[in-house]
Amino acid sequence: MYRTKEPTLKAVATPYNRSLHRFAVFTACVTFVLIVAGALVTSNDAGLSVPDWPTSFGYLIKVPHWVGGARFEWSHRMIAGFVATLTVILAVWTWLAERRRWLRLLALAAFGTVLAQAVLGGLTVLFYQPPAVSSAHAAVAQTFFCIAVAIALFTGRQWVEEVPQIELDTRRPSLITLTLLSIFVLYVQLILGAMFRHKGMTWLPHVLHAAIVTIVLTWTAVRALSLYSKIEAVRRPAVIMLSLLIAQLCLGFMAFLTRVAWGRDAAQPELPMVISTVAHVAVGALLLATAAVLAIQVWRHVPVAFEELVPSGQRKPVAA
Amino acid sequence: MNKKAWVGALSVLCLLGLWLLVGCSKKETPEEQPAAAPAAAQPAATPIDPNTVASVSGTVKFDGAAPKAAKIDMSQDPACKGANTAETVVADNGNLANVFVYVKDGLGNRTFDVPTQAVTIDQQGCRYHPHVLGVMAGQNVQIKNDDQTTHNIHPTPKDNREWNESQPPAAAPIEKNFAREEIMLPVKCNQHPWMKMYINVVKSPFYAVTGPDGKYEIKGLPPGDYTIAFVQEKLGEQDQKVTLAAKDSKTVDASFKQ
Incomplete structure (x- = not known):
């Protein structure tokens, strides 16, 4: 078995950006909340309780009568909008502040994924939940979560500063x-x-x-x-x-x-x-x-x- | 692609997304809601001699102990104060309600006038009234909301066009029709997931829905050999043959079991 006692690789020289890392962690945490909110929509059979998209009952942001399935679907949409905003900020911030090119591209991929996810969510509503589209919406959601977690990992102090064993x-x-x-x-x-x-x-x-x-x-x-x-x-x-x-x-x-x-x-x-x-x-x-x-x-x-x-x-x- | 080009592309995408959102944020007015499509021009109805018409009637029974109705919890909406059991199988003293009975076969190429009067579905107590409805293809269905809460009406057909519309309290009735024959077309409300009903779209006026006493009657049939179908949302379909002579009045009963 080949083993090396001494570290042989060094992390790419890049400064640890605490604010960016915390923002990435926050984005990943809110994405997890979004996944739970999405699961609540499906589990409560409330996916089409708001029949229009991208508006909700004709408005972009207006709290509907807080009863029935609309509570779940509307909350899901609002959290999704928040995550999309966080992702845009994260992508731009990473693009401007990060030295690692591959990480900048990953942040851009996160933005692309969130856009694709929004389109899939819209198609789910407008085409009355076709199983393939709704399942793709569920799968892309978790893909985006993985990307958000990965960005949080890559921007972390341990990843940036450690000499890996x-x-x-x-x-x-x-x-x-x-x-x-x-x-x-x-x-x-x-x-x-x-x-x-x-x-x-x-x-x-x-x-x-x-x-x-x-x-x-x-x-x-x-x-x-x-x-x-x-x-x-x-x-x-x-x-x-x-x-x-x-x-x-x-x-x-x-x-x-x-x-x-x-x-x-x-x-x-x-x-x-x-x-x-x-x-x-x-x-x-x-x-x-x-x-x-x-x-x-x-x-x-x-x-x-x-x-x-x-x-x-x-x-x-x-x-x- | 250099850094500036990437940032530029990103900005354009953001602006495009915002433009799409703002462009689509216009409030929908009731005038913009799609109305019921006018029924397609029908061929002239085949005449039926009123002096020879026959009728068929009977009772639909449920064999055995009626299953316990599933409980409904309406607590998620204070405006919902209806009965708290589902209507999947309603059997009182062995009489089965909400069975759709129609002439499935035997009418040949006859055509029939589509009634100009709409049939009504009422949303009251966060339930649909009636639970099972019959309507002719092309005939208008008027949907009212008598509840102090928003419902959405969402038929999920196999052969007709699917739609999903929201109806706030005191909103104007929604009028729709279904172009193609379809039996037990489910309708649901995604706001209140216990709200379910079935619309049966047929080509002839020869149909009925059993009442709480399990009875039905179909009148005005021309003499002939017919297949009468009995369809229940959970228990399935049973077919029976009957031959009707001029002015006949025959009894055709059916019995379902789980």
């Missing part, structure tokens, strides 16, 4: 492959869940895929914890990911019971159904973001070691 990864599949696979299976699970929630699919694919998600995420977390637990930046997201996975499985079971098994003949969304499904969506978003953070930290701290293959007759390396 490096351990080369010689195992196959590599840990970075496993983390990317984790993100992929979580994303598939997110789409399957969204399709079920928006009546585009039965619950079966989502439930069956949960087994695959459990296996892949457990494999990833166990590998990270068993081999790289000394690296705090890897250990922490791996532990959180494993904990969130357990919580998510329990919430998924509760959501299944309250909505599919017990709530089949309910006249309206009932409170246990709403609580369990909203919590399931919220923890799902946290799980995806944690998997993304783990992948980023693994990419930084556990690079893949490559062994050059040399034909058998030329085992002796020759200097060029």
Whole structure:
């Protein structure tokens, strides 16, 4: 196994900008609130309670009669508008203040994602919630959340100032492959869940895929914890990911019971159904973001070691 | 692309977004609401000899113990003070209400005049009245709001055009029609998720909805062989054949079970 005791890589020289980092963290936190607000809309079957878009009952900003489904949909729209504003500020600020070109592009991508998300939200309303569009709206929401969390991570003091502790990864599949696979299976699970929630699919694919998600995420977390637990930046997201996975499985079971098994003949969304499904969506978003953070930290701290293959007759390396 | 070009592109996008938002922020006035489309020109109705018409009637029963109605919680809107049970299966003493009964087959190529009078749906106590409605294709449906709260009326058809409109308290009735035949077309209110009803759009005037006593009657049928369909929102459809001679008055009963 290839190991280096001494750090071999240094972070890109860039000054830590506390204000920008705090703003990025705030944007990520409000985005999480937005995801919860969106989940409340779907769980309360209130998606079309405000029939027009981009106005709400004919106005851009006017508080409607605070009852029924409009409470959820209107709040969701207002928080979304706030997040869009935060994202514009974050993109412009990052563009002007940040030295790392790739981070400036990421901030721009965040802005593009929020625009796409707004358009998908509008299409959902104007075309009466087609399952594919509504599911895309749900998936892009969590993609944006991951981008916001990543920007918060990249602007953090630890990322900017630390000299990363490096351990080369010689195992196959590599840990970075496993983390990317984790993100992929979580994303598939997110789409399957969204399709079920928006009546585009039965619950079966989502439930069956949960087994695959459990296996892949457990494999990833166990590998990270068993081999790289000394690296705090890897250990922490791996532990959180494993904990969130357990919580998510329990919430998924509760959501299944309250909505599919017990709530089949309910006249309206009932409170246990709403609580369990909203919590399931919220923890799902946290799980995806944690998997993304783990992948980023693994990419930084556990690079893949490559062994050059040399034909058998030329085992002796020759200097060029 | 250099830095200035990127910032420029970003600014243009922001301005475009703001322009779109402001441009679309004009308040919708009631005059701008789409009205019911005029019914397409109908071919002349096939004449029916009134001296030979027959009728069919009967009772729809529910076999077994009626399922317990699901509870409705209207606490999210203080203006909603209606009955607190769902109307999915309403069976009193074995008599099944809200079953749509219509002549599914046997009328051939006959055409019928579309009534000029609209049928009414009333939103009262945060429920739809009636719960199941029959209407001819092209006939206007007038939707009223008698509640002190905003409803939105949202039919979710398979074969007709979907729409979703908001109706504040004391607003003018909304008039719509449905162009194509469609049975058990769901209508819901996204403000009050327990509010559900079904519209049945048919091509002939030969339909009825069972009352609380489970009874129905269809009059004015020309003699012939017919298929009578009984459709219940949860229990499904049953078909029965009947042959009607001139001036016949036959009884066709149906029975559903869960």
